[in-house]
Each structure stands twice: as structure tokens, then as C-alpha cells.
Amino acid sequence: MEILGLYNYWVFAILLLIGLYAVITKPNFTKKLIGLNIFQAAIFLLYISMDKVDGGTAPIIPHGAAKDIIYSNPVPQVLILTAIVVGISTTALGLALVVRIREAYGTIEEDKVISMDRDQ
Amino acid sequence: MLAAQYPVLPVIVPLLSAPIAALMPNRSLAWIMASLVSALVFATAVALTVIVSAQGMISYEVGGWPAPYGIEVRVDSFSVVMLLVISGASTLALISGKASIDAQIPSDRQPLFFAAWLLALAAYSGIAVAGDAFNIFVFMEISSLAGYVLIANGPDRRALPATFKYLVMGTIGASFYLIGVGLAYMMTGTLNIADLHARLGDVPYLRPILLSAAFVTIGLAVKAAVFPLHVWMPNAYARAPSAVAVFLSACSTKAAVYVMLRFDFMIFGGAFAHHDVQFSTVLMSLALLGMLIGSAVAIYERDVKRMLGYSSVGQIGYILLGASMISLGGVSAGVIHMFNHAMIKGGLFLAMGALVLRLGGGTLDDLKGAGRTMPWTMGAFVLLGLSLIGMPLTAGFISKWYLVQAALDLGTLGIVLIAAILISSLMAVVYIWRVVEVAYFQSPQAGASKHQEAPLMMLVPLWAVVLANVYFGLDPSIPVDLATNAANILLEHAK
Incomplete structure (x- = not known):
């Protein structure tokens, strides 16, 4: 049952590979970015999974709370918030590049762009 | 006391100046501001060097x-x-880059361009001084994002797909690093590098740490353009604006190598048995392949900037070869070469920037007869090329001398390594010679007689780099002392 109990980590690994596969095989620049996003979402899942403490609750301490409450670890959540911001910036910049590529080449297919550069 | 704040100044000052540079009303003010900030960071770096040499770690x-x-x-x-x-490359690139930036980037976009530059400078400095694994990730991503913006401003449309490739590979590299840091955090509960080192010894179950080491090393190898993960790099450097190529060629890959060495020696080195063997087996073979194949591809490249990019693949190989020997001599040779190669390759891209500015292109055909029309620029190119090859009296020779000495301690394996170093250097002779032949022994193309020497503001920094190469070739005590100290720190933690 241990294998099933660790299902978040299985989902993490599968999502990671789906994302990486899309980045490598799709010739369309936008689809590559979508793949990159799936890839990054997998890492968010890894961090969120590791902060869970058995029986732990949200790490908010109410005024005058009892001492023996178990809290989940808030640090990975904070870390991954930062990583999400980084991911959004990367996606935004990537999409801006795709727009510029479309303006300059008239296509967003990688193989066509490469062959146009070769003819130049 | 301001002196107590020196360690954070290289990050804080450019970070806060970046938005101000973006608001500057015209391009010259933004340029002056960026150059001053960069020079200030360099001055702080020199001050920190003096303090650290005198009293150790701060x-x-x-x-x-x-x-x-x-x-x-x-x-x-x-x-x-x-x-x-980092700060030296940024300062020289900015001071020398005025003319080429004006030629390649529209004036209304220049304040934003300099803002991105300052962000990149702040983030690279941050990587150098951070003592925390997650901060390194954030700084690495800021430096990459700013770097993508800088490269995408390149003079023609080929800059865009080159940037996109760099963006995709850079993000995958950084994400791998993030996975590795996450796994290490999962087992230790800390992100501080010194604390990670201390706590890894108590971790009972080491498989996640092994995985973490693999993710961190491979992720950083992508960022460092280690063969065969280098495919983003030649185009990113060749298509970028000339001044950006000077800055990034000197520090972007080196920053990743720097983090890789910190992690593999200071954190993972002491954590489990045989990590040093695994690290050196993988990295040494990749380094050798990079040295041989990178240099071989450079020989067949007709675009000189791409040629220099492939040559960098080989040179990163030298740095990693030194590090993968895991001996005091080897690691210091690697660190010395980080310093020397930044100087050499930054200088070569600076010379290429001047040539592109005057000749309009950087292919071998464009360079025909450049030795006659631009003697000072080509002269500097040749001297830096000799340093790249490793001629005595230049900084490149010092790197190779220390590398060969460290290899000699390894017995039979060392002989193989020395043979690879020699073959790779001979290939460097060939690709530098191709440029020399075209520039000096072929007559200029029709209408090229009006080409003139590069502006003085480019020549002075260029020759400053050339003279620094000769100086550090004659008296290498500064980089050698620093590198030996650095290697001592790295190896001490690896035990």
C-alpha cells in the first residue's frame, strides 16, 4: 500500500515527464510553453506534498490557541509561491517572444523558423 | 559603518538602480547611470577581495x-x-558598448535595456554571495529572465528563436535545480548551504539526497552549457547585441559552474561515500567530450561569434576537467580558468563587437582584410586568441600550466587528460588561425576601403583586457592565490 500512499509523488513524476515530453517533441512554440507550464506545475505539487504533516492543520496560530496543535510546515508553501511567480514571469516573457517571432517570421512552428533561417 | 554592509551592496545597489535607470529621460543618462553603478559594484568587489584575503570568510x-x-x-x-x-565584465561591456548599443538598440528602448542589464548584474552578484540554496534559485531566475530580455534585443530576427531556446532550456535547468533543492529540504529541513552540509550527515535514508545531487548537477549543467547540454549557447551569444555577448559570455555559464561546484563539493561531497567518484566520472567524461567536440565544431563554423560560442563549450570543459580531478591542484586550476576564460572570451567578444560595428557582420567573409583596415582591433583579437590557445606569457597559459600539473599527479589517466588538453589546444590554433588568415591574408571586399578603426572608447577597454591578459600571464599571483583559497574551502567541506 506504500506505493499508493505516495500517490502525489507518482503524479509529480508523471506530470514532470508529460511536460518534458511536450517541450521536446512539439514543434509549436506555444505548445512548448504549455509543456513547460505542466513541467513546472509538477514541481509545485512536489513542494506542496512535502509540507503536509500527518494530522497537521493550516499554519495559522489563533490568539490564545492551545499549545499542542500540530501545524503543517509553511516554508515550502512560501518557497513555491516564489517559484510560481518566477514561472508566471517566464511564461509571460515566453509568450511575448512567441508574438515577436510570429511578427518576424509569420509562423510559430520551430521547424519552419529553422528552415527560414537556413535559407537566409 | 558602510564597510560592514559591503557583502550586500553588489546586489542591493544595482537592484535599486534598475527602476531608476528605466525612468531616465534619455539613453545617455541611462547609460552613464548603468556604467557608474557597475563600476561601483566592481569597486565593492575589489574591496571585498582585500577584506576576504586578509581575514577570511564574511x-x-x-x-x-x-x-x-x-x-x-x-x-x-x-x-x-x-x-x-561579473562586475568587471559588466563594467567593461558597458563602457565599451556605447557605440554598438546605439547602433543596435532603438534609443527609446535603451533605458529599459539598461534596467534589464542592472537586474542581470544584481542577480549574478546575488548568485555569487548567496548563502542559501533557494535564494540562489531566485537569483538564477532573475539573471536568466533579464538575460532573455537582453538577448532578444539582438540586431536581427534570429535573436528571437535563439532566446526562446535559451528560455526553454534555462527554465528546465533551473527547475531541475529546484527539484534537487526541494528533495534536500525534504530530508534536512534547511536551505542554508552551511547548515545543509552540517545536517546531511545525520540523514538516515540517503536515496532522496542522491536524487537531489543528480537533479542539481544536471540542472546546473544545462545552465552551464556543459556538453551535450550546450545547444542553447552558441546562438544565444551570437545573436545577442554585441555588448550583451561580452557580459553574458563572461559570466552566465560561469555562474552556473560556480553553483555546481558549491553544491557538489560543499553540500553533497561530505554527505555520502563515493560521491566524489560519481561526480568525477560523469563530469570528467563530459568535460573531455566538450573539449574535443566543442573545439572541433568551432573549426567548421563560419560565423565567428558562433565559433567563439562553440569554443566556450570546450573551455567550460577545461574548467570542469580541473574540478573533476578533486585535488587541490585540479580544483584551483578550474577556478583559475574560470577567471582567465572570462577575461579571454569577454575580450574576444568585445573585439567582435568592434568588428561587427564597423564591418556590418561577423562572418569570415565580412572579416576579409580586417587586419589592414582595423589593425588595433584585429591585433587585440590575435593576442586574445593566443591566450585562448594557451601561449606562454598570456593568462591562458597559466590555466593550462596548472591544469597539466594537476593532471600529472593522476598517473596514466593524467597522460590521457594531457593528450586531450593538447589536442583541444591544437584545434584552438586552427580555428583562431582561420580568422587570422582571412583578416590578414585576404584583400578587403569591394567598397571596404572606407572601413575605419573602431572608436577609441571601444579600443581602450579592449586593450585593457589584452594587457590584463598579459599581466596575469606574467604575474598570476592574484588569481592563483584566490583560486587556491577557494579550492581549499571547497575540498575542506568535501571531506
């Missing part, structure tokens, strides 16, 4: 929160080597 608690709970800024001999490289 630890700075950001906001007064003690490590490992607060954020720690840590400056040791290895950090200052990196800081000197």
Missing part, C-alpha cells in the same frame, strides 16, 4: 536574523573570484 545576516533561520549572505574567496568576473 558572513552577513540580512535584516539581523541569524542563520540558518534568516537569510545569510556569505562571501569567501570563491565568491570574490566570481564577483570580480
